[in-house]
Amino acid sequence: MFLWAIVLVPILAGAQPPRGPLVVSPQVNADKTITFRYLAPQAKTVELSAQFEKAPVAMTKDAQGVWSVTVGPVKPDIYPYSFRVNGITVMDPANVAFFPNERFKASLVDVPGDTPLIHAMRDVPHGSINYEYYPSMEGTTGSLVVYTPPGYDTNPKQKYPVYYLISGTTDTEETFFKVGKTNLILDNLIAEGKAKPMIIVMPYGNIAARVAEQKGGAKPADPTGRDNPDAVKRANDFATDLVSNVIPYIEKSYRTIPNRDNRAIGGFSRGGGQTLRTAFSHMDKFAWVCAYSSYLSPEEMERSYPSIVGNPANTNKQLKLLWVSVGSDDFLYKGTVEFMDYLKAKQVNYKSLITDGGHTWMNVKTYVAATTPLLFQSQTPRP
Amino acid sequence: MFLWAIVLVPILAGAQPPRGPLVVSPQVNADKTITFRYLAPQAKTVELSAQFEKAPVAMTKDAQGVWSVTVGPVKPDIYPYSFRVNGITVMDPANVAFFPNERFKASLVDVPGDTPLIHAMRDVPHGSINYEYYPSMEGTTGSLVVYTPPGYDTNPKQKYPVYYLISGTTDTEETFFKVGKTNLILDNLIAEGKAKPMIIVMPYGNIAARVAEQKGGAKPADPTGRDNPDAVKRANDFATDLVSNVIPYIEKSYRTIPNRDNRAIGGFSRGGGQTLRTAFSHMDKFAWVCAYSSYLSPEEMERSYPSIVGNPANTNKQLKLLWVSVGSDDFLYKGTVEFMDYLKAKQVNYKSLITDGGHTWMNVKTYVAATTPLLFQSQTPRP
Numbered sequence: 084m085f086l087w088a089i090v091l092v093p094i095l096a097g098a099q100p101p102r103g104p105l106v107v108s109p110q111v112n113a114d115k116t117i118t119f120r121y122l123a124p125q126a127k128t129v130e131l132s133a134q135f136e137k138a139p140v141a142m143t144k145d146a147q148g149v150w151s152v153t154v155g156p157v158k159p160d161i162y163p164y165s166f167r168v169n170g171i172t173v174m175d176p177a178n179v180a181f182f183p184n185e186r187f188k189a190s191l192v193d194v195p196g197d198t199p200l201i202h203a204m205r206d207v208p209h210g211s212i213n214y215e216y217y218p219s220m221e222g223t224t225g226s227l228v229v230y231t232p233p234g235y236d237t238n239p240k241q242k243y244p245v246y247y248l249i250s251g252t253t254d255t256e257e258t259f260f261k262v263g264k265t266n267l268i269l270d271n272l273i274a275e276g277k278a279k280p281m282i283i284v285m286p287y288g289n290i291a292a293r294v295a296e297q298k299g300g301a302k303p304a305d306p307t308g309r310d311n312p313d314a315v316k317r318a319n320d321f322a323t324d325l326v327s328n329v330i331p332y333i334e335k336s337y338r339t340i341p342n343r344d345n346r347a348i349g350g351f352s353r354g355g356g357q358t359l360r361t362a363f364s365h366m367d368k369f370a371w372v373c374a375y376s377s378y379l380s381p382e383e384m385e386r387s388y389p390s391i392v393g394n395p396a397n398t399n400k401q402l403k404l405l406w407v408s409v410g411s412d413d414f415l416y417k418g419t420v421e422f423m424d425y426l427k428a429k430q431v432n433y434k435s436l437i438t439d440g441g442h443t444w445m446n447v448k449t450y451v452a453a454t455t456p457l458l459f460q461s462q463t464p465r466p
Numbered sequence: 467m468f469l470w471a472i473v474l475v476p477i478l479a480g481a482q483p484p485r486g487p488l489v490v491s492p493q494v495n496a497d498k499t500i501t502f503r504y505l506a507p508q509a510k511t512v513e514l515s516a517q518f519e520k521a522p523v524a525m526t527k528d529a530q531g532v533w534s535v536t537v538g539p540v541k542p543d544i545y546p547y548s549f550r551v552n553g554i555t556v557m558d559p560a561n562v563a564f565f566p567n568e569r570f571k572a573s574l575v576d577v578p579g580d581t582p583l584i585h586a587m588r589d590v591p592h593g594s595i596n597y598e599y600y601p602s603m604e605g606t607t608g609s610l611v612v613y614t615p616p617g618y619d620t621n622p623k624q625k626y627p628v629y630y631l632i633s634g635t636t637d638t639e640e641t642f643f644k645v646g647k648t649n650l651i652l653d654n655l656i657a658e659g660k661a662k663p664m665i666i667v668m669p670y671g672n673i674a675a676r677v678a679e680q681k682g683g684a685k686p687a688d689p690t691g692r693d694n695p696d697a698v699k700r701a702n703d704f705a706t707d708l709v710s711n712v713i714p715y716i717e718k719s720y721r722t723i724p725n726r727d728n729r730a731i732g733g734f735s736r737g738g739g740q741t742l743r744t745a746f747s748h749m750d751k752f753a754w755v756c757a758y759s760s761y762l763s764p765e766e767m768e769r770s771y772p773s774i775v776g777n778p779a780n781t782n783k784q785l786k787l788l789w790v791s792v793g794s795d796d797f798l799y800k801g802t803v804e805f806m807d808y809l810k811a812k813q814v815n816y817k818s819l820i821t822d823g824g825h826t827w828m829n830v831k832t833y834v835a836a837t838t839p840l841l842f843q844s845q846t847p848r849p
Contacts, residue, residue, distance in 0.1 A: 105687040113682070125553055168554045170508055174571050176555070179638055181564070188557050188571075204599070204607055214595035214643075216587070224587055236719060239622060255562055260597075299496070304488040336619060 104147050108177040109164075109192040115156035117192060121166050121175065124148025132172070133164035133192070134443060142166075159196035160445045161264065163189040182444075183257040185292075191262065201452045202264035207274035208233035212266050217332035219290070220324050223297040226287055227329065228256045230266045231337070232273055232280035242338045244345035244459040245282045246371075247325065248451075251352030252305060256287040259451075262444045268452050277456045281347075284333055288354055290320045322361040326368060344403070347458045349373030351447050352415075363388040366401055371458050373406040375450040376413050376442050378422035392429040399432045406454050408436040410446045487530050491560040492547075492575040498539035500575060504549050504558065507531025515555070516547035516575070517826055525549075542579035543828045544647065546572040565827075566640040568675075574645065584835045585647035590657035591616035595649050600715035602673070603707050606680040609670055610712065611639045613649045614720070615656055615663035625721045627728035627842040628665045629754075630708065631834075634735030635688060639670040642834075645827045651835050660839045664730075667716055671737055673703045705744040709751060727786070730841045732756030734830050735798075746771040749784055754841050756789040758833040759796055759825055761805035775812040782815045789837050791819040793829045 108120040119131050121142065129150035130139035135157050142150040150166075163182050165172050172188070174181060180191040199205050210232045219225030232243065248265065250258040259265045265283055272278035287293060292302045306314035325348075334341045348369045350358040355377025362372040363379075364387075384392055391398050405426070409419035426433050436453055440446045491503040502514050504525065512533035513522035518540050525533040533549075546565050548555050555571070557564060563574040582588050593615045602608030615626065631648065633641040642648045648666060655661035670676060675685045689697035708731075717724045731752045733741040738760025745755040746762075747770075767775055774781050788809070792802035809816045819836055823829050 105685075107685050123554060169552050171506060171551045171554055171556060172559070173554060173556045176569060176571050179566065179568050183562065185562050186559060188559050206607075209599040212597035214649075216592040224589075266597075302488075302490055 104149060106149060106177045108175050109190075111192065111194055112153070115159065115194055116153050117155050117157055117194065118151060118153045119164070119166075119175070120149050120151045120177070121168070121173075122147075122149050123168055126150065126168050128167075128169055130167040131164060132167055134162045134445070135160075139167055155194075157194050159194045159200055161191055161193045161202065161262070161448070162445065163262070164192055165189045180261075182262050183255045184253050185255065185289075186253040201271055202268050202448050203271070204267055205271055205274070207270055209270050210235065210266055210273075212260055215332075215336065217328060219293065219328050220320065221294050221298070223294050225293065225324070225328065226256050227333075228260050228285040229333070229337070230260075230269060230283040230285075232282070233270060234280065235282075235338075239338075241280075242340045243280060243282045244347070245284055245333060245337075245339050246347040246349065246455070246458060247284050247286070247329070247369075249286060249288050249321075249348075249350030249354030249357050251288070251350075251354050254288070254351075254354075256285050258444075259283075259285045259447075263447050263451060265451055268448065269455060272452065272456055279459045281455070281459060282333070282337055282339060284329065286325065286329055288321060288350075288357060289317075290324050291317050318357060318360050321357050322364055325361055326365050330368070343368055343370045345370075345459060347371030347373065347404075349375065349406070349454065350377070351375040351444075351450075352377055352442065360387070362402075363391050366391075370402060371404045372402060373404070373450070373454045374408070374419075375447055376409050376415055376419070378407065378409075378415065378419040380418070381421070381425045384425065392426075392431060395430040395432075399430075402432070404454075404457055405431065405433040406435070406457070407433055408438065408446075408450045408453070410438050410440040410442065412439070412441040413446075414442055487532060489532060489560045491534075491558050492573075494575065494577055495536070498542065498577055499536050500538050500540055500577065501534060501536045502547070502549070502558070503532050503534040503560070504551070504556075505530075505532050506551055509533065509551050511550075511552055513550040514547060515550055517545045517828070518543075522550055538577075540577050542577045542583055544574055544576045544585065544645070544831070545828065546645070547575055548572045564644065566638045566644050567636050568638065568672075569636040584654055585651050585831050586654070587650055588654055588657070590653055592653050593618065593649055593656075595643055598715075598719065600711060602676065602711050603703065604677050604681070606677050608676065608707070608711065609639050610716075611643050611668040612716070612720070613643075613652060613666040613668075615652060615665070617663065618665075618721075622721075624663075625723045626663060626665045627730070628667060628716060628720075628722050629730040629732065629838070629841060630667050630669070630712070630752075632669060632671050632731075632733030632737030632740050634671070634733075634737050637671070637734075637737075639668050641827075642666075642668045642830075646830050646834060648834055651831065652838060655835065655839055662842045664838070664842060665716070665720055665722060667712065669708065669712055671704060671733075671740060672700075673707050674700050701740060701743050704740050705747055708744055709748050713751070726751055726753045728753075728842060730754030730756065730787075732758065732789070732837065733760070734758040734827075734833075735760055735825065743770070745785075746774050749774075753785060754787045755785060756787070756833070756837045757791070757802075758830055759792050759798055759802065761790065761792075761798065761802040763801070764804070764808045767808065775809075775814060778813040778815075782813075785815070787837075787840055788814065788816040789818070789840070790816055791821065791829075791833045791836070793821050793823040793825065795822070795824040796829075797825055 106120045106122045110118040129142040132139045142152040174188045175190040178190040182189040213229040215227040346369045355374040362369045489505045493501040512525040515522045525535040557571045558573040561573045565572040596612040598610040738757040745752045
């Protein structure tokens with residue numbers, strides 16, 4: 084029996100609750116410091132592990148058994164963090180905001196800017212986030228998270244372009260919503276007149292895992308190399324599912340403009356690789372392509388997509404946008420810059436952005452905010 | 467910097483990953499036993515805490531540092547669970563399915579039935595789950611999760627009745643979706659012709675917490691008694707927000723039938739109390755009322771809702787359904803049965819269901835499946 088079934092009693096019955104002090108965590112202070120708290124009277128050590136800190140930060144215990152630390156000031160953004168309790172990683176139990184992921188658990192803290200950041204909840208018209216099921220490969224049911232822009236429900240004759248946006252390894256179809264705040268970024272950009280109203284479709288990237296789970300098998304390990312047969316099959320399966328299952332489902336269920344000029348594809352990390360492979364193998368489907376913190380190797384480009392680099396004039400005519408961005412501290416920085424240099428040498432046009440920071444969802448938000456204003460614009464500036 | 471930023475390198479670059487063995491957890495076996503696993507080479511003790519077990523179950527460590535235990539067979543259902551690692555509660559890092567809650571963190575395990583249960587993902591038409599923002603009290607922005615039934619998008623002239631469904635203390639607006647599987651239950655009941663297609667609106671129950679958070683203040687503690695002024699104010703605030711803000715937003719944004727005969731209200735635990743208070747103080751708004759594992763005291767009924775029990779003939783005419791259900795092991799069992807007896811003595815008609823089990827979301831699913839077929843039916847059987 085779980086504790087909460089027991090501790091609810093006195094609250095509903097009128098007595099004092101025995102569940103200990105109310106723990107408020109995280110508490111973002113006016114000076115942009117953050118106070119984190121964790122109730123664990125018996126713990127020997129508690130540390131804060133946060134993406135704005137280079138190393139874990141020790142927390143101290145008060146007389147009630149609440150561990151706390153105040154850090155910062157912290158640059159305004161949304162950061163993943165967790166606690167290390169006696170060396171074990173735990174989410175913040177007092178915080179509802181979480182990072183959907185298959186292999187770790189983390190909470191999220193939002194440090195607001197003095198003027199609201201592009202991902203902030205502002206007083207503007209809001210679109211809607213929709214969880215959808217669609218018929219996927221091998222008889223399985225796939226999950227999608229779909230953003231529809233403000234006005235979608237009240238303008239029943241308007242049709243919209245669609246951006247297919249794919250998260251990274253061990254992320255889920257919820258990560259661009261819950262961590263990337265893609266819906267709020269678009270609400271704000273659309274309100275400012277900077278982005279066109281669009282539908283954004285966020286699929287789950289690990290088809291092999293879903294098939295195994297729904298067929299009752301054990302979830303397979305991730306491929307250990309990007310070029311081994313299993314990895315290639317998985318990349319192909321993702322592209323096939325997106326083109327043969329996801330796009331038809333979306334175009335049947337939503338009011339879309341179903342042509343390549345009104346379809347974009349983008350993704351982060353593994354999702355960026357899936358983006359490039361899907362786009363380059365289905366040039367009839369997508370005219371706008373965004374790789375966030377990801378790349379393909381020159382060897383794979385030569386082997387798998389010879390027509391892309393062999394006829395750059397045609398590629399440049401077909402692709403209204405090829406975007407590649409990466410952080411200067413990203414562990415994929417070197418490969419991504421080599422990819423940019425390779426495209427340049429092959430005279431394939433692309434736009435690039437190199438930011439500070441690493442392989443993080445802080446950077447993903449920056450890239451989403453930088454690229455969505457370019458999509459579906461008739462006059463996109465070329466490099 | 468978080469570990470996952472480092473450990474992704476070799477996977478993308480082609481080497482063997484150093485992140486240790488792939489941990490599959492939970493693994494539901496064909497005989498309905500469940501194997502749980504947790505990687506923690508340094509931990510001293512790891513236990514499983516699950517709602518199908520009366521007490522924590524010890525797990526044992528293998529040579530790779532993976533702790534595991536196989537339990538059951540377990541009765542098919544969806545259960546919350548967590549691990550206790552050196553006495554500290556942690557979610558299962560290998561499991562994406564989680565329990566949205568403000569004060570604890572738990573994972574979910576789904577044991578399928580030999581024939582698919584009413585909450586199972588079946589091959590039937592699926593409705594959609596929509597996350598919405600609405601203008602709430604004191605200038606804040608509220609969150610809603612909204613279910614639209616299959617066919618909502620393809621039958622643009624059809625209008626639907628609406629069920630307002632409220633979760634419990636420390637739950638969030640996501641809990642009826644993520645834990646209660648309300649969308650799948652309705653998909654299945656509608657496919658079987660047992661429930662009418664309806665919209666279900668799931669609000670967040672703790673208005674005071676949201677106002678404090680959005681105004682930059684600390685989240686207030688829950689009221690320590692149901693009759694103190696703060697508790698009464700909060701109950702009134704919830705009813706006011708629902709009637710003055712949520713309902714108008716929904717009726718503007720969705721194709722609803724905006725009258726009392728086509729509005730239902732229901733809820734679990736604190737949400738059940740909010741349901742009864744809101745319904746009894748706004749009899750012009752709701753004709754269908756469902757309290758799951760909750761009740762009002764005779765004293766509160768006499769003091770606050772004298773017309774409900776003072777004129778039972780009118781109440782019985784107005785309310786097409788008044789439902790009260792509870793589990794026989796629920797800590798609120800006694801109060802709920804007293805409430806039933808009180809209604810009976812006052813000649814207020816109600817339907818009741820007493821199940822096995824406690825104050826759990828296993829029971830909530832049962833109650834949702836039992837009540838939604840009764841809603842909005844012109845000929846509802848009376849007790």
